[in-house]
Amino acid sequence: MNFVLKITEALLASVRADLERRHHFAFERAGFLTAGAARTQSGVMLICRSYQPVADEHYERSNSVGAQIGSDAMRNAVETALASRSSLLHVHSHGGLGTPDFSGTDLRSAHEFVPGFFNALPRMPHGLIVLSNDSARGLIWTGPRDKPRQIDGFVQVGSAVRKFGKTQ
Amino acid sequence: MSRHDRQSFLGKHSESVIKATTVGVVGLGGGGSHVVQQLAHIGTERYVLVDPDTIAESNLNRLVGGTSEDVMKQATKVAIAERVIRSIVREPNIGAYHCTWQEALEPLKSCDVIIAGVDSVIAKDELDKFCRRYLIPLIDMGMDVHEIGSRYLIAGQVVLTTAGAPCLRCMGIVTDELLTQEARKYGAAGSKPQVVWPNGVLASTAVGLFMQLISPWHGKGAPSAYLEYDGNKHTLTPSKSFALIKEQPCPHYFAEEVGDALFDIRKKVQANAVAMDAQVKAADDSSGSQSKFVEFLRGLLPRMRRR
Numbered sequence: 001m002n003f004v005l006k007i008t009e010a011l012l013a014s015v016r017a018d019l020e021r022r023h024h025f026a027f028e029r030a031g032f033l034t035a036g037a038a039r040t041q042s043g044v045m046l047i048c049r050s051y052q053p054v055a056d057e058h059y060e061r062s063n064s065v066g067a068q069i070g071s072d073a074m075r076n077a078v079e080t081a082l083a084s085r086s087s088l089l090h091v092h093s094h095g096g097l098g099t100p101d102f103s104g105t106d107l108r109s110a111h112e113f114v115p116g117f118f119n120a121l122p123r124m125p126h127g128l129i130v131l132s133n134d135s136a137r138g139l140i141w142t143g144p145r146d147k148p149r150q151i152d153g154f155v156q157v158g159s160a161v162r163k164f165g166k167t168q
Numbered sequence: 169m170s171r172h173d174r175q176s177f178l179g180k181h182s183e184s185v186i187k188a189t190t191v192g193v194v195g196l197g198g199g200g201s202h203v204v205q206q207l208a209h210i211g212t213e214r215y216v217l218v219d220p221d222t223i224a225e226s227n228l229n230r231l232v233g234g235t236s237e238d239v240m241k242q243a244t245k246v247a248i249a250e251r252v253i254r255s256i257v258r259e260p261n262i263g264a265y266h267c268t269w270q271e272a273l274e275p276l277k278s279c280d281v282i283i284a285g286v287d288s289v290i291a292k293d294e295l296d297k298f299c300r301r302y303l304i305p306l307i308d309m310g311m312d313v314h315e316i317g318s319r320y321l322i323a324g325q326v327v328l329t330t331a332g333a334p335c336l337r338c339m340g341i342v343t344d345e346l347l348t349q350e351a352r353k354y355g356a357a358g359s360k361p362q363v364v365w366p367n368g369v370l371a372s373t374a375v376g377l378f379m380q381l382i383s384p385w386h387g388k389g390a391p392s393a394y395l396e397y398d399g400n401k402h403t404l405t406p407s408k409s410f411a412l413i414k415e416q417p418c419p420h421y422f423a424e425e426v427g428d429a430l431f432d433i434r435k436k437v438q439a440n441a442v443a444m445d446a447q448v449k450a451a452d453d454s455s456g457s458q459s460k461f462v463e464f465l466r467g468l469l470p471r472m473r474r475r
Contacts, residue, residue, distance in 0.1 A: 001440050006303040008332050009391070011423075036427020038302055039436055040278045047303050047426040084424045123432040142433050157303050157330055159389040161280050161381050163188065 002043035002152045003125070003140050005035070005089075005165075009158025011048055016131065018053045019093040026059040027066035028093070032077035034086035037124055043152075044125065046087055046140075052080050065105050067092065074113060078120050087124040088117045089138070093131040099165060100132040102139070115144035127151070135164045172211055182383040183211060189382050190214040192279035192304075194269045194295060196245040197221070198362050199285030199309040201232035202371030204249045208256035210379065215253060216275045218265045219245040230364035269295065276304075281381060283307045283374050285367075287360065289350050293342040296335055300421045305330040307377050309370040310341070311397070313361040322366050322399025325407070326373045328381075331426070333392035335418045339410055366399045373404060390414070 011033075019029045031053045035046040058073035081088040090110065094100040102110075110128040117126040118141075127140040127148065138151030154165040172183050179185070191212055193200050196219040204217065222242045223234050231245070233252035246264040253260050265272040269291075276282065282304050284295055292308055299306040311324035329335055336342040373395055380389045394410035397403070 001436070008303065008330075010332055036425075037431040037433065038277055038428045039274070039431065041274050042278065044433070044436060045277065045302065045427075049423045049426055086424075123434065125433045142437050146437075155280070155303075157305060158332075158391045159381075160384050161189070161305060163185075163280075 001142075001149070002040075003046065003138075003149060004040075004043070004153045004155060005046045005048070005129075005136075005138060005151050006155045006157060007033075007048040009156050009160075011051060012156055015051050015091060016093065016133075018051070019091070019131070023056060023059055023067070025061055026068070030054050030067050030069055030073075030090060030092040032080070033089040033091050033129065034081045034084060035089060036084075037087055046089075046125070046151075048089075049084060049086055050080070051091075052077055065109075074116075078117060081117070081124075082120050085121065085124065088121065088126045089129050090114070090127070091129040091131065093133075096132045097134050098132060099135045100130045100137050102128070102130055102137065106130060107139075110139065110148075114141050114148070117141075118144040137165060175210070178379065178383045178385050185383050186211045187213045189280045190216065190278060191378070192216040192218065192276050192282035193249070193284075194218045194276070194282060195285035195287075196249045197227065197285060198230040198364065198367035199311070199371050199374070200283070201230075201234070201245070201249060201252070202368050203283050203285070203309075203374055205232050205252050205256075206372065206375040207378075208253045208260075210375070211257070213257055213259070214261045216263045216265070216272070216279050217246045217249050218267065218269045218272045218276065219249075220266065220268045221245050223248060226359070230362055230367055273298070277302050279304055281305050281307065281378055283309075283378060285309045285371075289342055289346045292336055293347065296329060296337075296342065297421070299329075300331045300335065301426055303331050303426060305381055305391075307374045308336065308341070309367075309374050311362065311366050311370055311399075313363075320361075322363070322397075324366055324370050324397040324399065326370050326377065326393075326395045326397070326404075328377045328391075328393040330391040331421070331423070333390075333418065334410070334413050334416065335420050337420045338413055338416075338418050339394050339407075366397065369399075369404060370397060 018031055023029055031051055033051055034049045036049055038045045054069050054073045058070050060068045060070050062068035077088055114126050125140050125142050127138055129136055129138040136154050139148040140151055141148045153163055156162040191207055193204055222244050223238045225239050228234055233248045238248055244266045246266050250262050250264050263275045282299055286292060296306055307328050309326050314321045392414055394407040395404050396407050
């Protein structure tokens with residue numbers, strides 16, 4: 001089962017712009033994308049709907065990670081996704097060029113919080129995305145106890161159609 | 169010299185980008201038949217072709233690739249388009265659907281861009297809705313011959329629309345009045361006049377917009393465009409009324425509406441497990457052997473069935 005994620009150029013630009021903003025103590029920012037899903041011949045297409053930044057006050061001080069967000073941020077994100085019955089995708093950026101990799105911390109924390117999204121939204125897949133300045137990588141869970149799968153490709157749609165990610 | 173040397177200005181990776189792009193062509197009459205021919209010459213290899221019609225004698229004045237023999241054989245328009253592509257592209261991947269586009273939704277969902285040459289306003293409206301739901305840029309062509317007194321005016325348009333940018337309703341191509349007029353005329357006999365050269369102009373422009381989307385060769389591309397054709401003056405010009413609204417968000421469609429309305433990942437996972445089961449059984453039945461592939465599939469099944 002292939003997973004492809006589609007996003008408009010405008011929405012992706014707004015995600016990047018938010019994640020590039022400095023926080024007064026966190027070293028990086030995070031946010032949440034909501035997405036609709038569609039069955040395709042080869043798998044599932046996730047189509048981004050909106051972006052919810054993590055509010056400044058929802059970051060927590062931490063000496064071990066670049067950005068730690070609290071339960072209020074998670075709750076807000078789930079509430080937003082619930083209102084439109086959307087997939088919920090945690091997103092942050094590592095900067096640089098080319099297909100980025102997840103850090104060990106990214107993967108460990110995602111294994112803790114992503115399965116929790118299924119309590120509120122069991123019908124939708126959920127996951128984790130890391131951006132670079134020109135590409136992305138993603139992991140998708142199809143159920144709370146399933147192993148995550150790689151997102152096979154990303155498609156940006158706007159003044160141009162640009163494909164990137166694992167398959168490019 | 170290779171086949172695509174003369175279009176190398178499209179970018180270093182343009183050949184692979186063009187090959188990897190799946191294009192849906194809905195309507196393979198006067199406009200669509202031109203489009204597929206040009207796409208094939210450019211090097212497009214992946215197609216979803218949809219048209220419910222067979223060729224008729226009256227199509228021969230404009231259907232690119234259509235022959236008298238096709239009329240005698242009552243060939244489908246998708247088969248003719250497929251033949252045109254295969255005569256140019258060595259190993260194309262073609263999904264040919266001799267049906268209405270509403271019966272080919274699954275393959276159309278996977279298209280990167282859809283180019284449409286459909287006559288009815290209702291079809292344009294529904295296709296726009298579909299493309300917005302699945303974030304697929306839509307390039308639509310339309311042409312009409314209007315009787316003015318004892319003379320005629322050939323007019324038409326090519327538009328590009330993507331999610332977020334003005335839709336066909338914003339552009340005035342789909343209006344409630346036109347939909348009502350069309351509904352009143354439903355089933356009435358007669359067909360619109362059509363000729364080959366305006367179709368060629370509109371199709372070439374549609375292919376130009378397609379190329380600008382997937383392999384931009386300049387920096388002034390936009391997510392939407394509206395070009396008006398005046399077949400009497402032989403001009404194609406950007407719509408003045410569209411210039412006033414092109415930066416405004418579309419008030420007719422919303423980002424929350426994208427995707428399948430009743431999507432359930434649990435059903436998709438279950439369906440995949442059933443399909444995998446069937447594959448394992450078929451492999452068992454055909455060979456009776458315990459191949460490594462069958463063992464591999466069996467290994468996957470418990471994980472997929474778990475929920």
